[in-house]
Amino acid sequence: MARKSLKLLAPLVAALLFTAACGGAKVGEDSDDTDSGSASGKCGTVNLAINPWVGYEANAAVVAYVAEQELGCKVVKKNILEQVAWQGFSTGVVDVIIENWGHDDLVKKYITDEKVAVDAGSTGVKGKIGWFVPPWLAKEHPDVLDWKNLNKYAAQFKTSESGSKGQLLDGDPSYVTNDAALVQNLNLNFKVVYSGSETALITAMRQAEQQKKWLLTYFYTPQWFLNEVPAVNVKLPEYKPGCDADAKKVACDYPEYDLNKIVSKKFADSGSPAYTLVKNFQWTDQDQNAVAKSIAVDKLSAEDAAKKWVEANQDEVDAWLQGT
């Protein structure tokens, strides 16, 4: 009977399968691949915040790689947004922010008032916020690159979202923007449209270049996307210290941001060699762009991208390691 034979057959098949399966390498046997840096005791764990943009990731990848390979640290990467990362200083779960864009309000709250974080110096990279147009437009209408001529072209910049005015597309609300005040104080016939994300900005710019459409956006350098579409900066009235003191009366360009590193007070006082590494870490826009391109365009993993750069620039890395 079918039922009976099944009763007998099933364990037999299982036993056969089992004996057949018991071959091959065992888990944990081949340990030649495991890293040699099994925590040299002195360094310990570093909690590194990973904020969601590629330039940041480039910094983080290289610092993490050097800390793990050269100092034997255990680097724990935490994928979080900026404000949450700063908050992590006070709750003690974040040690390092490796690229900070200004954020005066957070500096005041966590460095000046609560004293849970400290500035660990410049990364060497300069951040610049501004208004950008697609390359084709800069080439065909070079005069659009001066804010004084923007009103002349307002009608071309019009979209379904800007009503009768030209559209100025703003992006990720994480970054500082004075655009609404700027438009008003410079008497521009434009309306700020809040796209709400960097994804939206980049997609809009890519489309504008592909299809030769008019577009004026808020954007920033360094940014991996500018390697693909080299958008051009529009000149605004020159920045002078203090001209942006009153947010409502701003009528000048954005300042140049010296992108810096922020570490928790606890980490700075710990005497960890990783802190010395973070403090010494400094490179150039070109360096960052090279690693960012490996990640964004060549699709390397963060670790491979860092390895590639470190192997080509060992002397720079050695300079960071002094005093560790």
Added chain:
Amino acid sequence: MSIALPRARVAGRLNRGWSVVGILAAWLIGYALFHGKQTLSLAPADINGFHESLNDLNDSVGANRNSNPLFLYFFNEIKVGIDQIVVFLQNLISQPVGDRPLPYVGWLGVVALATWAAWAFGNWRVSLLTLAGLLFIGAQGLWQESMDTLALTITAVLLSLLIGIPLGIWAGLSDRFNAAVTPVLDLMQTMPTFVYLAPLTLLFLIGPAAATIATLIYAVPPVIRLTAHGIREVPTDSVEAGESLGSTRGQLLRKVLLPMAKPSIVIGINQTIMAALSMVTIAALIDAPGLGQVVVRALQTLDVGTAFNAGLSIVVLAIVLDRVTTAASVRVEKQQEAGVAPSPLRRYAVIGGGVAALVGAYLSYTYLWAAEFPDSPNVGSPIIRAATSVSDWTQLHLAGFTGGVKDGFTAGVLDPLEALLSGSPWWLVVAAITALAYVLGTWRTALLSLVLLALLIGTGVWSDAMVTLAATLVATVFVTALGLLVGVWMGRSDRADAVVRPVLDAAQTMPAFVYLVPFLALFQPSRFTAIVAAVLYAAPVCIKIIADAIRGVSPTTVEAATAAGSSPWQIITKVQVPMARRGITLAVNQGLIYVLAMVVVGGLVGAGALGYDVIAGFVQISLFGKGLAAGVAIVLLGVLLDRITRAAAQEREPGVPASLARQTRA
């Protein structure tokens, strides 16, 4: 039921139509006279006193977290406990343990155990589906990420059940508790996650605990509602019979109420699992490990292909879990109806299968080939390449056409509606909506609307709320139209249903982040893009409910109508749609709630208004209060629209249980 309407009712409905027209006319006249005045608008970067006080509240939480005993002994304990559960599950299936480079149970073990469980609790069909689904995920190259997601989802679901089932039982037994808990559940389901994501990391730190709790907040309401519903639906004579036999309350619960409510509870578990999986991408923003990370990171470089591949894994996981739990609930129901134990053969086979699965688990613990998913066959790369080229092609070739559609629609429909809502003085809008609520419902509806609108003004984001309301109404009309079109088709044809349903499941569980890039390319950052995204997310639910309602119309009625010589069109319009009206009302209501759930995503693609406020509040510490207020405004809009539509439908079909009306999903 709709054959012999009393005369008075017909006259009443005619009057109702004219009243609505009258109110709208008065509104238009008012708009013409006063537009642009007293619109209570507030610039995106500006905040008011109320928002500032919310900021202060947030600051004080941060300042007290290290000294307050509530934190030291309550939140921290919860955090530690949840972290341990997640880490345990991760060690089991996804992450290396100590010196061991791999988790305890490898792919073979997970596949074997899951396939066995699907068969034991469901049937052989879902068991095959589970096998195929898990192997597919592995071949996508996303095994570890998927297992991380699964570990977090399982933790959130287990905790949801632990909390939700007892609360659901309580809500089922006590009317007072039910009335108290319902608005809280409404709040938990409509409040955008972005609003409480940052505060959660303050309470529970960055890590698995915060991500689990964020998921739990969204996932626990369904199981509470459906457990309560199940207990309430137990026929009174069964309860009375139990009581007359002298059962105590505890016996009554264990022997009568819970067994009879079991099918409903299992559906609740299914809903909770789906809700938990829909949080995967958002939880990734506070470092939840797994598939969400892949999606979010791919988006940084606009890598649609990689994001799609990961999104597909989420869809596969969701479909497998959905079908298995549904099959399990069917089995429970059948056993209850038939009252027979499973056959000895099946029992023997289940035990045998269990042993085989355990052997698989042991092999995957010991041997490398069974522990680490093989690199080939690799379906991930072709999927990534295909998705990328489809996305690129669409962007390049369709953008001209779709841009025109967007411009025309925005100018013709959206702009006028938005002008009317956000350009009218606040008192005019309040008066008009309250009047509409009175005409469509009762004086109670009108009073409730007035209170809700007053609260909306209190949030300080009135003008943004009106802009969002305009987009929401437009999106809901689209969702309803699609729901009727596709739902009636599916309801009338089994073949159409079989083909379309998986597509709907995919549209519902594919994270919105995945398709934002092509949408942005097609329609630019605009309110229209947000509406399209909302329609894509909300239409599946609406379609499924309408399809089920149409299918639920008694076949004898349809046959009688066919025999009487009615054309298919007449059958649809005169028989099926009117008789499925209750289901259709429910579908519209659900569509609306789902549209509102997408307001925040809309803020990421240029819709501005409340969605943008919420996002800005998440990323800018000085805008925290405004983001919270905007989140509350979304909840208020949801309750307002929900109560008005429900009141409007109530007259014709009394007794749709409130809890069910918000929860049922086909």
